[in-house]
Amino acid sequence: MKQWRFEVFNRAGFADVHGASVLEEIKELGIHSVEAVQSATVFLIEADPSTPRLRSGQAALGTGFDKDFARRLGKELLTDPVCEEYYIGRSRAPAGLAKATLIEVHLKSGVTDPVAESVMTAIADMGVEAGNVRTARKYVLLGDITPSQTDTIAKKILANDCIEEVVIGNEAEPPSSHLKPYELQIVHWPIRDLDDDGLIALSKEKDLFLNLVEMQTIQKYYQQLAKEPTDIELEAIAQTWSEHCVHKTLKSSVDMSIDGKQVHFDNLLKETVFNATKELNKKWCISVFVDNAGVVEFDEDSAVCFKVETHNHPSALDPYGGSATGIGGVIRDPMGTGLGAKPIANTDIFCFGEPDKKLEDIPKGVLHPRRIMKGVVAGVRDYGNRMGIPTVNGAIYFDDRYLANPLVYCGNIGLMDKHKCFENPQSGNLVIVVGGRTGRDGIHGATFSSGQMTHEYETIFSHAVQIGNPITEKKMLDVLLQANKVGLYEAIADCGAGGLSGAVGEMGKELGVEVNLEKVPLKYAGLNYTEIWISEAQERMVVAVKPENLEAIMKIFDGENVQATVIGKFTGDKKLTLRYNGQEVAKLDMEFLHEGIPKYSRKAVWKTPQLTEPSIPEKNNYNKQLLQILSSYNVASKEWVIRQYDHEVQGNSVVKPLVGVNNDGPGDGAVIKPKFDSDKGLAISCGMNPMYGDIDPYWMALAGIDEAIRNLICVGGRVDRIALLDNFCWGDCTKPETLGPLVRAAQACYDGAIAFEAPFISGKDSLNNEFSCEDGTQISIPSTLLISAMSLVDDIKTCVTMDAKKASNLLFIVGETKNELGGSHYYKIHGQLGANVPKVDLETAPKIAGKISAAIADGLVASCHDCSEGGLAVALAEMAFAGGLGIEADLRGLPKAADCSRIDTQLFSESNSRYIVEVEPGNYDAFAKMMLNLPFGQIGKVTEEKTLVIKARDGKAVIKLDLDSLKQAWQKPFDW
Amino acid sequence: MAEVRAIVLRAAGINCDMETEYALEQAGAKAECVHINRLIEDKKLLEQFQIIVFPGGFSYGDDVAAGKILANQIIHHLSEPLQKFIDDGKLVLGICNGFQVLVKTGILPGNGSAKQEAVTITYNDSGKFEDRWVYLAPQTGKCIFIEPGRQIYLPIAHGEGKVVTKDEAMLEELKAEGHIAFKYVDENGEEGDYPINPNGSMGSIAGLTDSTGRVLGLMPHPERHVRPTQHPRWSRLYKIGGTRDEGRETRDADGTTIFNNAVKYIQKNF
Incomplete structure (x- = not known):
């Protein structure tokens, strides 16, 4: 194999937009000695010159990847004929007086490189086979900078350490990502004879995030079975029992003291948020709190479903990748609700530290809020826009307590057939994994997001960051909608938190399932069976298919180059059986896996804070104060963000996020028209105000509900068809004084839903949003409850x-x-x-x-x-x-x-x-x-x-x- | 009257296919979204249609450059049937990503390789993706999609929409030969800087046509303005002072003109 190196630069006279934006960011860092930045794209293409060129079905055409072909490739594919030029090999630093520093940013081994995949396909279209393609970015910094400044620029602007590797200077190149194939070695993690300290140590050492009572429960299970667990069994239990997946805090029994008065809940969520929905008992609620998203009736034939998720921890480490996979993940929720919905709108609500914070005030291990904000917005933009889903509603809040724990809420609404809102997997159905391949990305995402962040997380949990490729998801969506239309599968689930373990485990909960892990298509060799099972690699879904429908469904998938593989089947034995090359690596009772988790009991305290009203002298004129409030980050125009989102794709927009005579006023709610042939609309909104929570989270929650509803009403939403969603983002709820405010807010959710007759249909929580600084200080986010809402509009022309x-x-x-x-x-x-x-x-x-x-x-x-x-x-x-x-x-x-x-x-x-x-x-x-x-x-x-x-x-x-x-x-x- | 059949070409990452199909149907065509693999498998398939639309989206993620990978695929697998389609007097429309594909295959501005290597579409001057509404002034009377003299209002939604020519001479040549289909203008029809020209296009170019006038590519999205309520200020325009104005509600939304003209042309000539 020979490696060809192509460097693609902008031609003189054509603006280097990317280089210019890097230069601007360098200046924002306070480094003024860089005069110019030139950016280039590097393609590293391995090819065997002796492999003849082939066209499918035709005879070989001449020799393979030779110098002539390389030149053609550079000219016809890799370079824009007008603006760019290419160089084969390694270009030298430009001549001139200014000192030049060369920096190259490569993806770490194993990280998905979508551009490389596209280039491979394109080279094949040209009739030649390439062995391996990698891409990198090259920057030439002109100006006198110190090595430490170079390092700062590379770390803070050019590269993200979680997924990228920086090469400074001219020569070195990171090694190719060829990995050794995996050889099966079954690993046991003995648990039966451990004492309590040993159990805690095991949980900690393996990043299981299980507490002592849970570890004891697992120990007892294995003592009864008289065997030791395999690594994959414990990982599967840890994932299934993670806070992220089962919401153990919100479902726990709580003893609450409100200003000294005792209140008891057997199950907090059931007695507050769920209970309102149950009591209201609206017949237009089709499926609530059971599936990926809450489903309500839209018209005679259709239903709409809505889900809002958070992706906070990953976005703190890698704002771009974290938010992109946040939106990518929540889009798969409606896609996996019932027998699948078509995503028709996105919502995005973010909380950040204030963007003008001084660099020296940022704790170690934390990115600057401006960088987080720009990265998060770009991630949502690139994923949402590429999926072709309009982002129609959102909000951004700023408070310095979000500095280390930014909140990234991503929502998605789907339109579905009213008669396909429930799934029905049966014994004998085949388990098919569809979409992206499985890699090491996102290992331990579910358990990681259930823990607290520290200044060391950046290094320890870099593997928890997931890499998204929206085009893979779009392709998968296209074929799944076709398969759904003709009824070729019985059940569908997305691989979100917990990966295959979450999706297959959940789908096979009632039946039992067996999976042959070596069948799962991999991005690269070397993954062991546990990594395959718990990887949270993106863009994968699982469907349950009757054997007689296999051929028909595979034809749809193959027809649009979407990978789909049978990996197992549903059994009926109520067990989870995992094999690798025929050898059993796990056997667990579904009942223990899903119901064995010990119930939590928690203490919560609420003491009404002793606060007073300030005394501010009255004035004759309030011009200055009004201008100041209009200029505060929370109130100010978010046009810079909104315009980067495509809010009109699918052609369904009725009330856009920006309204008014110059298309730039702050719209209240958004209205879309989900169906081409009907003037019925859907109003979408949100409400949130963490500042009120500093006084009383009960009133904060009600204000959020009232605000979300006001925003629907203002654009023409019906008052009698309002559906609400709750997303609690809190600090460490093992502390009674942190759980207390959450209980207050949950009580308000019940009261508000009952009063407005607006049921909650879906919800999610993200707890432990705290950060341990190097010096031991703890930063906790303010209690933050996002209320999302939607309602119907009978005739969009009245909006x-x-x-x-x-x-x-x-x-x-x-x-x-x-x-x-x-x-x-x-x-x-x-x-x-x-x-x-x-x-x-x-x-x-x-x-x-x-x-x-x-x-x-x-x-x-x-x-x-x-x-x-x-x-x-x-x-x-x-x-x-x-x-x-x-x-x-x-x-x-x-x-x-x-x-x-x-x-x-x-x-x-x-x-x-x-x-x-x-x-x-x-x-x-x-x-x-x-x-x-x-x-x-x-x-x-x-x-x-x-x-x-x-x-x-x-x-x-x-x-x-x-x-x-x-x-x-x-x-x-x-x-x- | 002959049935007008339109094909909306799908490929990995294309995402404006459904609303484009709807816009064509509204204009009276029988439209169908077809995946590119079907055309590659059956090279005769295209012959059944008289209009082909390359819709918006992010074909293959816009990897390498917007529209580049799909253009490469078309060059190497569909050149002949597509050239025959154009030679037969049929119609080609490229919207947003579709426009980028037409330019990167060389179909626009057309006329051989000299222009193919001299005209391109690249990153917006602003360096970012933007969704905003723009006014477009038609620049030619010979492009069959365009209603001469009618200024139209459509949204753009792109990050790579800046039309660039190799030099000023090429820009002049495009003008002189009538290749410029639309320019970005303000409400009063005047050219201007950002945001009137939202991406920094040379000569404010928003769309190009070939020498036959039967191929049109444009960055703005006509399929997103085929109903009055898609106009960003419909609640001001169609409800004068708050009361609904039925007369204005029934006026054609601007984007429909492009689809209507295409369908009418086929009805008349085929």
Whole structure:
């Protein structure tokens, strides 16, 4: 084999966009001595020159991969004829006065290289066979930099240590990834004779993340069987019992002390979130909390399902890969729900540290929040866009407690046949793994994400990072939808957490299953049987197929070059049997594996914190404060992020995330039209406000529910078809004072769901979001509950947006403004938290939502926007600049509580359940009649003058700002 | 009237096939999404159709460069049937990734290898993928897909959409020979900098046609504006002051013109 090296550069005169962005990031690091960066792509292609060129079915054409072919390849495939040029071999540093530093970034051995795979295919299309292809990136840094600066640049910007290797200088190249084949060696991990210390040591040494009681339970099981477990058996149990997979904390029994008063739950989740759904018993809920995603009815023929997942730990280590596989993973949830759904929308909600943090304030082992944010956004962008799924809704929150534990929530909604919402695997069905090959990536992801992060995790758990290839997933999706349409499989599951162990183990739970592990297609040789079973390599799904359908389903898969392999069958013996080359490596009782986990009992404490309201002097004018809030990271425009997502692919968009006269205002919820032949729509939204949780997580959770619902109502969603999802991200819940707030939030979920008659249909939790710094300090995230919501829209043509529409239209506010500045952005800009957290009046809030929804459906509303962060003043400003029209408002028209007398409270209070509604003068009577008996008032009108004026008591303006200044303040922070 | 049959070519990573099929059906064609493997297996299959659309997406992940791997596959497996298709007077439309494929195969701007090596599509000046709406002004009267004089409004969604020529002379040649199908303009029809020209294309080029006027490639997505409610400001335009304006709701959405013209052309000429 000869190795050919191609370097592809930009031609002089054509901009090196990639090099330029690297240079910008180097400057952001504070290194100013680099003058220019040139980037190049390196292709390392191994080929045997003696292998003749072949065209399938034709005679050999000339010699193989010779110099002539190499030149053709460089010119026709690897290089753009206009902008680029190639060099065969290793190019020298450019001549000139500036000192040049050469850095090459190669993928670590075993890491998937999708570009290399495509190049292999393309070379085959050209009629030649290549042995192996690898790609790398080369950077030439011009300027005087020290070795330590080079090292910083390589580590912080150019490469990710988890998956990439850096070569500095000119000569060396990492070795090729040829690996030795695996030779079977069955390993036992003796457990029967261990004492408690020994059990804990075993769990720790093997990264099982099992506690003593669990280890004792396993020990007892093996004592009864009178044998020692194999490594793969313990790994399978650890994965099945991981927090990530069974949510043992949320299902545990809890003894809770609320300000000294004792409350007991036998099963926390069952008695709170689930219970609301059970009591509401909506007949349009088809499948809730049992499958990968919650399923509700859409119309006579179709159902929609929704799932939101987190991918926090991996995104902390590798923001790009972590978030990409987060979205890739959650897309497979609807794909694996029932007999499979077609993904039609993505949602993304992130929490980061503030992006302007100083480098020296970042703890060791933690990436800078700006780098995390850019990487996370790029990962979601590249995966979601390539899958052809519109990303329609999201939010980003900033708080320094997310510095070491960024939160990455990814959601996906799927459309499915209403009659295919349940699966039915049977004994005798074949187990087929479809899609990507299995590699070492993602080993221990499920157990890893159940533990805490430390400054050493970067090195210890680098193998837990998974590598995504969206095109493999898209190909798999295409063929699975075809197979589903003609009914060729009985059950489907995705390989997510726990890999094949999770997917096959779960699917065979009732029946029993046997798998021949050597049959699983591998990315490269050398994996042992345990690695094959627990690898979380991406883009794989498992289907259960009747033997008589095998030929037909394989024809569909083969027809689009999707790999699919029979690896075993469902047995009916209720056992998990794993073999490698015919030798048994595991035999476990399904019942023990799935039901044997000891029940947890946990203690939780909630003490109402003793907080006070700050005293901030009243002012005559609040222009400055409004601008400051508009410029705060949480409120500011996220256009920089939103535009990088394709939010219109599939052609289903109705209300886009950016709305208004210049397509840049902050839309409330999104609306899509899932079916080409129907005007029925789906509204999608979210709500979250971790700052309220610092005062009381009960009200935080209710505020999240109210906000998510407001966002649905504002765009025209029905009030009686709202489905909710919960995602709890918490710190270490073995600490009673951390679990206490979670219990409070779960209680609020029950109360909110019952009050709005909006059942929870799916949920997920991610606990242990804590970080141990090198000096021993512990950083825990704030209690963070994301509420996602969706509802139906009967006729998309009735939808409205939040931008002010027409001068002389009237503005109303529905909902009472209270003295509730606790946790508000107004207090935040004063460095205060406060005490008066916004509450939700559970009796009035659903009524208001219902009436607004009805008014919109009746066509009485020109625009509608809710009051959230920053309160009334921010909402009015947003409506005005989004519509390009002025607003003149008067606080005397505001329906308010008796103690809400201060002007700043009226302007910035974040009281829930408030909607600002624009109504044409001709619709005044009809609208007012509809709002009768609700707190509502006329607060102003839309004007031609491009100014926001808010008047108070004596008719004097307390805010007067032109639209340009308002919009500029709002857009400036993320004008990246 | 003859049945108009349109093929929407699928391949690994293509993802705008369904809505493109829908847009063609709305225009009156009988449309079908077909995987490229079927065309390679049966080289005669293409003969059944009169319109072929290369839809948007990320064919083969846009590895190496956008559209490059799929273009390479077409060059080595489908050159002959595709050339015959064009020579027979049939229609070819490439949208977004499909446009990139047409340029990278040399089908656009066409006319032999001199232009093939002188025109390309590369990374946006902004260095990132962007989804935004743009106004397009038609530049030629001879491309059968285009309604002369009608400025249209469509979304772009791409990271590699900057049309580049080897030099200014080639740009002038494209203009002189009528290859420029659409330019990016502002609402009033004037050319401008980013974001009016969203990717930095030379000469504000948004789409190209070949010398026959029967091949069109463009970066914006006409299939994403075939219903009034896909317009980003439909709730302002079609509900004047908040009240629905039925008259405007029934006006053709801009993207339909391209599909309607294609179907009408086939109905008239085949």
